[in-house]
Amino acid sequence: MTDTNAKKQLPGILRLLIKLFQIILYIQIQIIFIPIAIIGLVDAIYKEMVKSKRLGISFSAIKALQYRWLMHYFNTRPDSLSVSFTKIFPCESHFGMWSIMGALIISQRIFGFTTRLGKLVEPGKETGDSTAGIRVLMFDRIMEKYVDEMEQIVLPGAGFDLIALHFTKGKNVKVFELDQVNTLNVKVETLKKAGIKHDWITYIPVDYSNESWVDKLLEAGFDKTKKTLFLWQSVSLYLGADIVKETLRKMADLCVDGSIITQDFYSRAFASGEYSKMAKRYLSIIEKMGEPSKFGIDMSNDPKAAVESFLKECGLIMTEYIQFGEKLDIEPFYCIVEAEKL
Numbered sequence: 001m002t003d004t005n006a007k008k009q010l011p012g013i014l015r016l017l018i019k020l021f022q023i024i025l026y027i028q029i030q031i032i033f034i035p036i037a038i039i040g041l042v043d044a045i046y047k048e049m050v051k052s053k054r055l056g057i058s059f060s061a062i063k064a065l066q067y068r069w070l071m072h073y074f075n076t077r078p079d080s081l082s083v084s085f086t087k088i089f090p091c092e093s094h095f096g097m098w099s100i101m102g103a104l105i106i107s108q109r110i111f112g113f114t115t116r117l118g119k120l121v122e123p124g125k126e127t128g129d130s131t132a133g134i135r136v137l138m139f140d141r142i143m144e145k146y147v148d149e150m151e152q153i154v155l156p157g158a159g160f161d162l163i164a165l166h167f168t169k170g171k172n173v174k175v176f177e178l179d180q181v182n183t184l185n186v187k188v189e190t191l192k193k194a195g196i197k198h199d200w201i202t203y204i205p206v207d208y209s210n211e212s213w214v215d216k217l218l219e220a221g222f223d224k225t226k227k228t229l230f231l232w233q234s235v236s237l238y239l240g241a242d243i244v245k246e247t248l249r250k251m252a253d254l255c256v257d258g259s260i261i262t263q264d265f266y267s268r269a270f271a272s273g274e275y276s277k278m279a280k281r282y283l284s285i286i287e288k289m290g291e292p293s294k295f296g297i298d299m300s301n302d303p304k305a306a307v308e309s310f311l312k313e314c315g316l317i318m319t320e321y322i323q324f325g326e327k328l329d330i331e332p333f334y335c336i337v338e339a340e341k342l
């Protein structure tokens, strides 16, 4: 081996040695955490799966909150509100999360040991298993882009997302959040107990089986003449195609010129669990908790055209389209779109 070759290889070898050293240190910390992690895991499973079922709360919304908690501690998206919320929230265990993730969090903070959880993929290089974090950031950017120009913001199926609290505090905009009765009532109770100010947001619990969300929204003071941003994140996957279409048509009816509807779509292959083993496992847990994934768009051919045409059927014209995994040679599985009334 020549000197030059040896030099070229040195950083690689050094990197490997550092990684090895980090893994050894991480294992030591993880061993210390094992007894607490066992107790924490039991507490977390009990709260997330047993208690949430008893209280009739959306499990998929709990999972979304959990990811935001992780992003905060892994430094990919600061979110102290979600952490304060989780500490009081009856269906998640802050202690459990710390006991399970603590060794990784400490290892990342003290000596830079990073796993997939501590990294965000570069835009366009998302895979089916690495969309969770970057998707949250993209919706943050959309909210940031429109918050000052809109007069109203509506979040149907808001779950335990605190994006509206982050971006609309002190802004001259009316905000409405809608979700199922139990989910939204627990959200408001938790915000109160956690001392998180939320009085500028109107929370509208809706029983979708016998109430119209549009009527409830109008009763709560929504003004059809005002420019509105509808932000519908991670909801359509769990609804039937007819309900997705009907909901989007109703949103379109409520829009005046300049209003925007933003949402995400999964591919049919993703929704049916054919996309990847990891996605299938995740979706099957959510299904067991009462929320089967039902809706996806056929993205196997021309995904952009397929999404555009679906939106057209709902009375909408697509204005922005972000395809995940675009720079990779993989089957399209997810996109985030913005649309306006046709």
Ligand SMILES: C[S@@+](CC[C@H](N)C(=O)[O-])C[C@H]1O[C@@H](n2cnc3c(N)ncnc32)[C@H](O)[C@@H]1O
Pocket: 058, 060, 061, 064, 065, 156, 157, 158, 159, 160, 161, 179, 180, 183, 208, 232, 233, 234, 235, 238, 239
């Ligand atoms: C995966 S969660 C997403 C929550 C939130 N948008 C987020 O990103 O964290 C799906 C949410 O849709 C709500 N949901 C379920 N059925 C719904 C319906 N028919 N219309 C609107 N929202 C619904 C659930 O209660 C749950 O909060």
